[in-house]
Amino acid sequence: MARAARFTNRFDLVLFGACILLSLVSMVLPPNLREPVAGSLRRSLVAPLVRLQEGAERWRGAYISAEREELRRDTLALAAARVPTLESENDRLRGLLGLGSKLQWGFIPAQALQGRGRIDDFTITLSAGSRAGIRERSLVVAPEGVVGVVQTVDPTMSLAILFAHPDFRVSAMSADGSAFGIVQPHLAKSATTAPQSTYLASERWLLELRGVPFRSTLKPGAVVYSSGLGGIYPRGIPVGVVLGEVKTAEAWARTYLLRPAVNPAEISSVMVLTPQRATSGLTNVWAEIGVVDSATKRIVTAGDSLARQAASAEAAARRAAIDSAVRVFRDSTRRDTAAVADSIARAVPGAPVVRRPPAGAARPADSAAARARRDSASGVRP
């Protein structure tokens, strides 16, 4: 029994040693001997496993390519979805550019962040603060008109209330100055609005022009501007557009419902007016923003048309050069033909005489070219 155990132990050791020896031998085999061994293994034992691996890698490749395709589609869809946003942003920035060029001084550009997402939250956070020159009660405007007023100022940011905030008030007037009143948020539910949710969703963002004298009437679509009375808002900033008259209990004054000049959903980039700029007057600034914007567009269009004109002029010049070269070539060919015909006529009596213009009646272009050649030739001589 002990002998058998010793034998098996010895057998294990021999087998182990043989395997180690074979491994070492295969490691030092020269390539011409190694390749047949490895090749026979690849063709027999490993071949089905390699096929399995190939299949798995093909699956993986298909999965990755499908994923890439999906990503590509998503990217395209995302890019397509971003186009309207970019266009809108471009329009807004173009408007701000127009407003800035018209204001010229005394304004601080800022980003308006509406981060809290509550429906009754009528404040915005501005990305500029007292370090940028913003003070409390500074006026926040957009290219379309009044946005709100700054209430709290920190060194790097500030908080402003929007026009729909319950504390917002501005003295306003019609464009011709015939009707004056106070604009405030449309807090009360109008008769036309039934459910509370609809009221919160849409009409809460409207404004009211209250206290308009009974003799003054405003038509729907009339623009209402700030009147400059009250000291905060200078005269001439659009506040809203009249939607219609609201029936109230006040018998001596009219109340009009206004659509705000600025769409609250599009408040992203704003300008904060410094107090000095606000007191120095803003008359006609908003009236001419559209003019500046359209002027910018005209300049761009004019640039395009100038480029087109330059290109067409260049093409015309090229055509003219080619035509003149063709003309010169034809003239010289004609002169050579005439000279040959003359010599033939002189040599053969009775041959038809070819008429040619007299020597003195040469073409102006030809003579000018000849003169140019003579000048250049004389210029070359010492």
Place this chain on the structure above:
Amino acid sequence: MNWGATVRTVLLCSVLVFLHYTLRPLLAWRASADFLIIALLLAAVRVRPGVAAMIGFIVGLASDSLALGAFGAGALAMTLIGFSWSKLKAVFFADHVLLNGFFLFLGKWVYEVVMNVVERRMQGAELLMQILVWSSLSAFVTAVAGVLALMALRPVLETRAA
């Protein structure tokens, strides 16, 4: 080991080899589990050390045939690992899953070290980084996969008496 146990072991090893050539390429992790090592452990603890060394040699040589740069290195490493496992099985661990995991980790790490040293593709800091980080990570993943496989297959498997 009776015939039934032999057949079961062969089948399970075949499944692990199948996983090695299908699941590994599908996952394509840099530090992936080595199912051949797990299969070798499963087989080695059930046979005599000489036979385990021979199995390791054959499996290593077969995998070497696809990587001619280090032909024989895998066979050498697998032979060592198979023989050691079969010997250690009788001495140290009976059927403890965590010990199996530890020896799987050790076996795979030794295999990686032998392959990296013999292949001589990397040197210096790069070799050190490969051995200490990637080989260890691969050994860890292999150990985890092996432990999971052993736990799942415990009812099917029976080990050789020490």
